[in-house]
Amino acid sequence: MLNSPVTASLRGLCVVSDRVVWASGSGGTVLRTVDGGSIWTQLPVPDAGKLDFRDVHAFDEKIALLMTAGLPARFYRTDDGGITWDIVYETNDAGAFFDGMAFWDNTRGIAMSDPVQGDFLLIRTDDGGKTWKEVPPGDIDKPLDGEAGFAASGTSIAVGPDGLTAFGTSKARILRSTDWGHTWKAVAIPIQSGAPGKGVFSICFPDKDGHGVAVGGDFAADTLRNATAAYTVDHGSTWHPASTMPWGFRSCVTAVPGNTNEYLAVGTSGCDYSQDGGRTWKHVSDTGFHTVQCAPKSKHAFSTGSDGRIAMWILK
Numbered sequence: 467m468l469n470s471p472v473t474a475s476l477r478g479l480c481v482v483s484d485r486v487v488w489a490s491g492s493g494g495t496v497l498r499t500v501d502g503g504s505i506w507t508q509l510p511v512p513d514a515g516k517l518d519f520r521d522v523h524a525f526d527e528k529i530a531l532l533m534t535a536g537l538p539a540r541f542y543r544t545d546d547g548g549i550t551w552d553i554v555y556e557t558n559d560a561g562a563f564f565d566g567m568a569f570w571d572n573t574r575g576i577a578m579s580d581p582v583q584g585d586f587l588l589i590r591t592d593d594g595g596k597t598w599k600e601v602p603p604g605d606i607d608k609p610l611d612g613e614a615g616f617a618a619s620g621t622s623i624a625v626g627p628d629g630l631t632a633f634g635t636s637k638a639r640i641l642r643s644t645d646w647g648h649t650w651k652a653v654a655i656p657i658q659s660g661a662p663g664k665g666v667f668s669i670c671f672p673d674k675d676g677h678g679v680a681v682g683g684d685f686a687a688d689t690l691r692n693a694t695a696a697y698t699v700d701h702g703s704t705w706h707p708a709s710t711m712p713w714g715f716r717s718c719v720t721a722v723p724g725n726t727n728e729y730l731a732v733g734t735s736g737c738d739y740s741q742d743g744g745r746t747w748k749h750v751s752d753t754g755f756h757t758v759q760c761a762p763k764s765k766h767a768f769s770t771g772s773d774g775r776i777a778m779w780i781l782k
Contacts, residue, residue: 634666
């Protein structure tokens, strides 16, 4: 475990490198380290003490974006390492509840919200999050009755190569796009659903060869191992259940750089590791976390959770 200066619930995480990491969470909390986790600096956001920053995406140690969950639905951007923040998107439409954001590169990104007025709300940026535009609702499959996403880790939406993106829902569906989020189609995934706390919580597409993993389950029964993970080998067109499941509900999954077969998944009941593309999982820790992410081109991973919990993994 690493020393943390806060006791907030930390659900947002962006690992820029094995030295630069951003984290965010409840009570308007934003943290950053530039020395690999030895020292974490708390970065205040004006008038944000009651906001819950469920996701953060950073391009480097200076430029980062924050996403709130609930109303007001806001996105903030800093270009000076958190000294100042600008509101770059805001809506107070009833039902708006953003679940996560993801970026293909330093300019193109996408974020998704629960349905607003009967349609999923998705917004896109082509300038690094300085401005955002809504995806026309007619280009997205209609949500099913009661269908929504999850903001447990900011990773219920993921991007992949060549314009691929997908987000998971409470109805065990993946909404998938292959044209940079302009048009979408739904596919089924074998992860449990049927109750408000069940569904797909996190997706990961690590490479251009079609591999990917999704995790989830039942947040309210976080030790149940029934249908908590699935994998794909065709960029998410079809999904297959893991033959050996993680040991319970998992809210986030990350790929280990350099090996498309290795994944680390975390949840409130512990952590699991796969070395065969998500087909089987080995339990590695009983400590609960909300989110996890590997550093690019590194065997270092960071994870965050409740009570300000922060950990660093050194993967062999």
